[in-house]
Amino acid sequence: xxxxxxxxxxxxxxxxxxxxxxxxxxxxxxxxxxxxxxxxxxxxxxxxxxxxxxxxxxxxxxxxxxxxxxxxxxxxxxxxxxxxxxxxxxxxxxxxxxxxxxxxxxxxxxxxxxxxxxxxxxxxxxxxxxxxxxxxxxxxxxxxxxxxxxxxxxxxxxxxxxxxxxxxxxxxxxxxxxxxxxxxxxxxxxxxxxxxxxxxxxxxxxxxxxxxxxxxxxxxxxxxxxxxxxxxxxxxxxx
Amino acid sequence: xxxxxxxxxxxxxxxxxxxxxxxxxxxxxxxxxxxxxxxxxxxxxxxxxxxxxxxxxxxxxxxxxxxxxxxxxxxxxxxxxxxxxxxxxxxxxxxxxxxxxxxxxxxxxxxxxxxxxxxxxxxxxxxxxxxxxxxxxxxxxxxxxxxxxxxxxxxxxxxxxxxxxxxxxxxxxxxxxxxxxxxxxxxxxxxxxxxxxxxxxxxxxxxxxxxxxxxxxxxxxxxxxxxxxxxxxxxxxxxxxxxxxxxxxxxxxxxxxxxxxxxxxxxxxxxxxxxxxxxxxxxxxxxxxxxxxxxxxxxxxxxxxxxxxxxxxxxx
Numbered sequence: 001x002x003x004x005x006x007x008x009x010x011x012x013x014x015x016x017x018x019x020x021x022x023x024x025x026x027x028x029x030x031x032x033x034x035x036x037x038x039x040x041x042x043x044x045x046x047x048x049x050x051x052x053x054x055x056x057x058x059x060x061x062x063x064x065x066x067x068x069x070x071x072x073x074x075x076x077x078x079x080x081x082x083x084x085x086x087x088x089x090x091x092x093x094x095x096x097x098x099x100x101x102x103x104x105x106x107x108x109x110x111x112x113x114x115x116x117x118x119x120x121x122x123x124x125x126x127x128x129x130x131x132x133x134x135x136x137x138x139x140x141x142x143x144x145x146x147x148x149x150x151x152x153x154x155x156x157x158x159x160x161x162x163x164x165x166x167x168x169x170x171x172x173x174x175x176x177x178x179x180x181x182x183x184x185x186x187x188x189x190x191x192x193x194x195x196x197x198x199x200x201x202x203x204x205x206x207x208x209x210x211x212x213x214x215x216x217x218x219x220x221x222x223x224x225x226x227x228x229x230x231x232x233x234x235x236x237x238x239x
Numbered sequence: 240x241x242x243x244x245x246x247x248x249x250x251x252x253x254x255x256x257x258x259x260x261x262x263x264x265x266x267x268x269x270x271x272x273x274x275x276x277x278x279x280x281x282x283x284x285x286x287x288x289x290x291x292x293x294x295x296x297x298x299x300x301x302x303x304x305x306x307x308x309x310x311x312x313x314x315x316x317x318x319x320x321x322x323x324x325x326x327x328x329x330x331x332x333x334x335x336x337x338x339x340x341x342x343x344x345x346x347x348x349x350x351x352x353x354x355x356x357x358x359x360x361x362x363x364x365x366x367x368x369x370x371x372x373x374x375x376x377x378x379x380x381x382x383x384x385x386x387x388x389x390x391x392x393x394x395x396x397x398x399x400x401x402x403x404x405x406x407x408x409x410x411x412x413x414x415x416x417x418x419x420x421x422x423x424x425x426x427x428x429x430x431x432x433x434x435x436x437x438x439x440x441x442x443x444x445x446x447x448x449x450x451x452x453x454x455x456x457x458x459x460x461x462x463x464x465x466x467x468x469x470x471x472x473x474x475x476x477x478x479x480x481x482x483x484x485x486x487x488x489x490x491x492x493x494x495x496x497x498x499x500x501x502x503x504x505x506x507x508x509x510x511x512x513x514x515x516x517x518x519x520x521x522x523x524x525x526x527x528x529x530x531x532x533x534x535x536x537x538x539x540x541x542x543x544x545x546x547x548x549x550x551x552x553x554x555x
Contacts, residue, residue, distance in 0.1 A: 007411070011410075011414070013411075015414055017414075017553075020416060020550070022419075024549075025420070032539060106538040109538045109542045112542070116546070120553065140553045
């Protein structure tokens with residue numbers, strides 16, 4: 001009986017690690033994918049994997065709260081957020097490819113690898129500071145995805161992938177969080193999810209407005225627009 | 240002892256006999272997907288037979304490298320066959336002669352001589368294909384090395400027979416993330432290394448776009464047959480490493496009896512058939528990448544393999 005239990009726990013741990021590994025891969029994918037649609041799909045996969053990990057940890061520690069986290073995640077991030085994004089942002093944005101990232105993709109991937117290694121070394125002292133039962137692969141992976149999201153924010157030049165980078169950061173923080181705070185009240189969870197939804201909604205509307213006014217959602221091109229003063233603009237139109 | 244030597248030679252025989260069949264089945268399935276009938280699955284055997292009947296033409300300007308290459312390309316996969324589990328899950332006579340890194344070296348030696356032979360003739364397409372192969376090769380090399388490092392890190396060994404045991408007991412080892420990510424990275428490597436579709440088009444006939452095929456344009460007769468057969472065997476050997484060591488370490492002979500070993504033959508062929516189905520789906524649904532996009536493809540393979548190693552670190 002005890003032996004069976006041990007085997008079940010070890011399989012659950014393996015599965016959780018596997019979800020973590022795939023979670024990390026989707027973050028790499030978000031850094032490297034050119035198409036906005038592709039990043040959105042990867043984000044949905046990532047959120048589902050986060051939910052899977054929460055569910056498995058819930059089974060492992062028999063914690064009802066983690067089931068709640070999984071449910072909230074699936075509903076908010078895998079269904080509502082993509083739906084809101086598809087509704088608010090113009091379809092044309094999704095079909096376009098982003099050619100001019102700040103760095104080319106292979107070097108981006110290498111830098112991302114370095115970031116993951118840094119995340120590992122950063123979390124060693126953290127792992128030692130907390131109680132044994134809270135330690136696990138979730139913490140370094142969560143931090144790594146947090147960093148990769150931040151890196152996406154730094155190198156991407158299209159509005160939608162930037163937003164996805166921001167959301168990936170949140171996913172990473174959550175992934176680390178579910179192994180630390182197993183009895184987080186569901187209310188907090190819901191509040192965060194609603195927050196994320198509203199951020200996506202506002203940014204989506206903003207992207208839509210920018211797209212309508214300027215005809216592009218390339219954030220990289222917007223620095224140039226800002227530098228032109230009113231006088232120069234008037235001169236150019238010949239007034 | 241005698242038995243083990245015999246089984247080892249039986250493995251070589253299986254690889255020799257069945258490797259053209261694998262190529263034939265791939266071609267036939269691809270044609271079926273394109274709603275054509277396609278050639279018979281035994282066509283590669285007929286091709287080889289035909290090539291062996293024909294006279295060989297060798298350029299006067301070529302050196303001994305050009306003449307020796309077909310034999311080297313034919314022999315190297317056979318050497319690797321001696322090292323890897325094709326039919327049995329217990330180590331055979333030659334199993335400890337070299338590890339996976341050694342096997343990789345031997346396979347790379349065949350590739351190296353093929354590249355040299357392509358440069359050796361004055362055919363303009365040969366050197367072009369050769370330099371492209373080198374480009375794919377040096378991008379694939381770091382992935383290979385990291386995959387072997389990770390295997391050694393996880394399984395504490397690079398002997399394929401021992402590595403294979405590691406994934407089976409206890410069964411939760413099979414689901415280990417480093418294992419799953421290794422499979423993904425190794426799969427991408429096989430596609431690149433055997434010139435399959437996202438990297439190279441094996442059935443393309445346009446010399447300017449060729450990577451792997453253009454190296455053997457100058458060969459005829461027996462030389463062409465040996466090189467082709469060597470290519471089939473290389474694919475077969477890589478599939479055996481991938482399937483028997485990494486993906487499905489089950490279904491191999493575990494008893495030292497003749498019947499048990501023979502029973503493993505259809506099982507291994509079945510596994511390879513399933514893999515071929517996946518390969519055909521990929522080849523029929525993806526387009527060949529532009530040459531400079533190969534960097535991104537192998538870059539993602541590299542990231543996957545390093546992620547596999549990192550996942551091992553995370554779980555310690």
